[in-house]
Amino acid sequence: MTVRVLLADDEHLIRGALAALLSLEDDLMVVAEAASGPEALAMARAHEPDVAVLDLQMPGADGVKVATSLRAELPGCQVLIVTSHGRPGHLKRALAAGVRGFVPKTVSAQRLAEIIRTVHAGNRYVDPELAADAISAGDSPLTAREAEVLELAADGAPVAEIAERAALSQGTVRNYLSSAVSKLGVENRHAAVRLARERGWV
Amino acid sequence: MTVRVLLADDEHLIRGALAALLSLEDDLMVVAEAASGPEALAMARAHEPDVAVLDLQMPGADGVKVATSLRAELPGCQVLIVTSHGRPGHLKRALAAGVRGFVPKTVSAQRLAEIIRTVHAGNRYVDPELAADAISAGDSPLTAREAEVLELAADGAPVAEIAERAALSQGTVRNYLSSAVSKLGVENRHAAVRLARERGWV
DNA sequence: CACTGCACATGACAAATGTCAGAAGGCCTC
DNA sequence: GAGGCCTTCTGACATTTGTCATGTGCAGTG
Structure with a gap:
């Protein structure tokens, strides 16, 4: 089979x-290939694969988004995510989206093939190192708004712009930013953005 | 051959x-593999390959640094750089380091094989799209100090820290930052850092 | 040699940002 | 229903930035 x-x-x-x-591998057959998130979805619909091996970062829609859609449209299709830069938060998001496997690109093709089989058999597989990272990184200490504001601050936008885009007063934005900075124990909001990015919290 | x-x-x-x-491919033989910059150098010394295909981002030392060393130690070895994220500035740095080929990972293996042959024959090959980007991005308008200060500002450090690390007065740092911001036509230094990063100027 | 551009500095001012206290309403939980 | 946490706001304050004018010294170039 x-x-x-x-x-x-x-x-x-x-x-x-x-x-x-x-x-x-005798028991594996690549039935479709895609170069972007939307294309992956289209191909999945057309070919109904057993396992979808998705890169985490793709143009259009990232692996997790595609996984979410796939989960709804093709419940029989198991999703395996492959990534170069394994941020702890991504793993959590991926698992929440119903992804069955999560591995870094540092594994060998041999291992990948085995993992595809594992996932296809209905089991889960998460790279032990990534799992450890995710556990040690812990949960985000940020509230929903704090994370939202931090995200809007990501491109170096001034408070006024963030406030406008979030439909909040500037004072509120500064308060959120301030509390995010103190929760993350960093110097200023830009460092906070970087840290939150690293941890995958934004 | x-x-x-x-x-x-x-x-x-x-x-x-x-x-x-x-x-x-009949005429290509992979004689060595490496997973990091230093390892690549060591393998090159041991195996003296005709062509070194290097990823731009590797732990230890990036592709361009490895290329520079290789150039000195093994003049007969041509270097070809492969990258996922082609920043215009990288191309320039790579070419300056004597790299003979520069391609994104979006090419097919077929094409890559051809390009390896091209490079081996002593010719250069630069992906047309990356070349166009590099040309349109132009040269960095930043002076050496401006770039240096901008780089130190990259992780969101406050002026005081940048000043200390660069052994400059805070006023000078702010002046450099200010002129960089105005040269790049952006809102603030954080946006300047991002833009300079994108263009590969830092 | 005068001119230009860069490195580096100071001082001063305006604007943005970070920090704090306080306060009101909403939701959840014990 | 009292207490806790989140969201949202305001106002005030200290600190950090960004900006500008202005100065010196040095290197390169016509």
């Missing part, structure tokens, strides 16, 4: 190479 | 897949 696989990654080089390698 | 290739990329999955694909 062969496992029908959908491969989505925006880097042609990697996608092609991966497809070739996975095809060497 | 076969081309002896060194492959360096920190992502095992990609490296392995690439090695497999390139090995399908």
Whole structure:
């Protein structure tokens, strides 16, 4: 019984190479490839794969978003996320979206093939190191608004702009920013943004 | 006549897949693989490849640094850089370091194989799109100090800290920051940092 | 040699930001 | 229903920035 696989990654080089390698496995068959989030969805609808191997960062819609949609449209399709930069928060989001596997690109193709089988069998697989990171990073100490404001502050926008975009008063924005900064124990909001990014909290 | 290739990329999955694909070509032989900058150098010394295919972002030392060292130690080895995120400035730095080829990971393995041959033959190859970006991005308008200060400002450090680390007075730091901001035509230093990053000027 | 551009500085002012106290309404929980 | 936490606001204050004018010294260039 062969496992029908959908491969989505925006880097042609990697996608092609991966497809070739996975095809060497007798029980795996790459039935579709995609280079963007929306394309991955379309391909999934057209080919109904057993397992979707998605890159976390893709143009259009990221792996987690695609996974969420897939979950709703093709419940029989298991999702496995592959990523280069494993931020702890992403793992949490991915798991919440019903993703069954989460691995860094540092694994070998051999291992990936095994993991695809694991996931296809209905089991979960999370890279132990990423899992450890996620646990040690813990939950976000930020409230919903704090995170929202921090996100709007991400591109260096002044408070006035953040306030406008969030439909809040400037004072409120500064308060949220201030409390986020103190919760994260950093110097200023820009460092806060970076830290929250690293931890995957925004 | 076969081309002896060194492959360096920190992502095992990609490296392995690439090695497999390139090995399908009759005239290419992957003689060594590395997962970090220093390792790439060591492997190059040991195996003296004809062409080194380096990922731009690797732990230890990035592709351009490795290229610089290789240039000095193994003049016969041509360097080809492969990257996911092609920032215009990187291309310039790479070319200055004597790199013969620069391509994004969105090319196919087929194309990559051709480009390896091109580079091995002593010719240069730069992805047209990246080249266009680099040209349109132009040269950095920043002076050496401005760039230096901007870099120190990158992690959201306050002026006082930047001043200390650069051994400058706070006023001077603010002046540099201010002139960088106005040269880049952005709102504040944080946006300046982001823009300079994007353009590869820092 | 005068001119230009860069490095570096000071001082002063305006604007943005960070911090704090306080206060009101909403929601949840014991 | 009292207490706790979140959201939202205001006002006041200290600190940090951004901006500008202005100065010196040094290197390179026509």
